[in-house]
Amino acid sequence: MKSKTIASNTRLTLGISGLIAIGLVLVSLMFIPSKAAALSGAEFNAANIIDDSVFFDKSTMSPNQIQAFLNARVPACDTWHAKSSSPNDPGPPYKCLRDYTQAVPNVAANSYCSGIGGNGTVYSAAQIISIVSDRCGINPQALIVLLQKEQSLITDTWPWPIQYRSATGYGCPDTAPCDAEYYGYFNQVYNAAKQFKRYVQTPENYNYAAGRNSYIAYNPNGGCGGRNVTIQNGATAALYNYTPYQPNQAALNNLYGTGDGCSAYGNRNFWRMFNDWFGSTNGDLVRTPNDPKIYLLSGENKYPINNQRVLSDFSRLGPIRYVTDQVMSSYTTQPSLSNMVQKNGGALYLVNASIKMGLSSCSGDVAAYGYTCANGQYSPLTDSQIQKLSNGPSATRLVKPKGSNSIYYMENGKKRPVASWMDVERINGNSPVKMNVLTPDFVNKYSNGSLAFGPGRLVKTSTSASVYVVRDLNYVYPISSLVNTNELGLSGSVGVMSSTDLQTYTISPSILRNKLNCGSSNYLGTLGKNYSVSDPTMTTYGYNSGEFLAGGGLCSVINISSTPLGRYLRAGNSIYYINNSGQKQAFGSYSAYSTHQAGNGNPGYISVSTYFVSTIPSGSVIN
């Protein structure tokens, strides 16, 4: 009994302990942050808040991308939010920035921004950001962040009109009213962008400039002090001229919150928001003072850059900046940076001259450029890095080095010189020709493959008289004479290649005649035209399908007649009928032909060569 009690008590204690343990585990789960903080205040560099190459890059977002971004920040506008007690809140309906529109006036060009021919047309807030960004040469992302840091307009789900009125804080001094001259959303965005340009174009008139060592206060309250900073670039100077405060340590220690009574947040928030929304404000190409090796930083990884060519292909992700050995070692070293990059676990791109070209197939264009889809072959980049690379066309197999007359066909990691423009057109297939122009350095990293000819080209080697017809880029048919190629309509000059090049082609064991198979159709070529041959006609002529060689690439270059091969043929002045025994029967007169074919539904004749009719056995004359 006693033992039972003890046992029962033990079970109970164990059960209670278990429950407590489970509870504690669950409680502890609450304190594991679901997402590690992306950014640390220690990374803030007061001397370089943002690189010029980032701040003045107006090409980062299209108007549609800006609109999509605004939509994403406010998936649902709280149009009918309850009116607050504030006298500045007019009450619903509220209009979010994603839906905001405004008439844009004409603004004459000046030293800082090109002209805006708004002419009173109503534009969306996103379009206005895009227009101002384009005319003044400011990154639209910087303007988006400015609107957020000044008035929270990007994320506010029920903004008040007063926030649009002073959207970028332009003309709004600390502790004093905003200047009515600069009221209005367009005015605010435009004047801010123009002012940023003015700062960098006339730095001598302003407090902060690149290379100058200046005192930057922590707060409008002079008693809070400040610190001297040698500002590294114009964009950072522009931000300080606009908002002349730097974050103090308390503001940096609590990057996503408030610091102390002496903190100011404008430039800290600009930096933080830009990083969170659009990626690094600084170039991602780094080196240490002691080691000239350059790396691309991406997420937690670093990719060594092997040579100047790769560096220049990714220059848009620069400029190169120095980091300490400690910072460098905090990134995981990956295989060398590849010209093939991957976006967010998905699409693959080929990168040349900071332009990204889509790659569609592992066995197709990826293999053509000498890659596979295996890990390590491509470098995964962050979305913002992918976005910084300009959008190019899809990768093409035909490429041309910039400034060169040569054109190459990319195949199995080699570049095959294409023999002539005619070959380019034939390799390309249907017009227009799609061919990317790449940097010579990039193209020349590939070794040459064999000379490439288009389908239908007659080719020979310099050491032999044998002539072949190119069916596909790596396949040729031998021919016994030019009669059959003339019949198929494959003519033109004979291209010459080396015998080594010819060895890279497969030479068909079958000699090409005037019969080709293209898909489900068989064609007979005569006088340069190709006529489809139906199964009954095959029987009539006594042909078998084995005589029709695979047309491959030839199918796209031969001239196919809309008329099928029939029983009536005309060669010179003679007209023939092909009878059920496969014999040709000449007509004694034209009227005999007319009468005969009228009795067979007036199919008419097709014109053929005398060579072709000579291959058909003769029967009796029809009179």
Added chain:
Amino acid sequence: MSKILKSRKFLVLLALLIVVGAVAAYAYNSAQSDKEKNTQPENSYTESSKDQEKSEAETNKANVDKRADLEKQASQTSTTKKTVSVVITNAQADSITSYVSGVFEDGGTCTATITKGSSEIIKTSKGFKDATHTTCAPIFLKSSDFPSSGTWAVKMSYSSSTSEGQSQTVNIEVR
């Protein structure tokens, strides 16, 4: 026995409370995460905390109110000038740059008073509107402006029809 039972009951109750609390907190946390997930934009931009943004938006609204109050006060006629602060950002023997915070206007006068012992040099420039404050046009100095080398004390002051104020003193070395 009853003590044991009480203590047992207490332990069971405590355990249940912890479990229920933890489950509720975990569920809430998950729900919050789900909510956050559901509001993730479909585009590829890096996310920061939505709650943080929301709170910033509300803080901004409070600031909007504060500023509007300032505008209201400013519209009421006042005979006294507003006190503003002047900040020297760079003082050298050849130039002084500075700005005035708390005012956005053209036409005020920025005055540099440079002293050493009984010697005093006074230079002025105009203030002009600059985004969120008033910038003083740089004041340029020549070596001939200084009767002697050594440490000189610079103080900037600002005066306009609406505002006045001065900076802290900054020393410059004249060779």
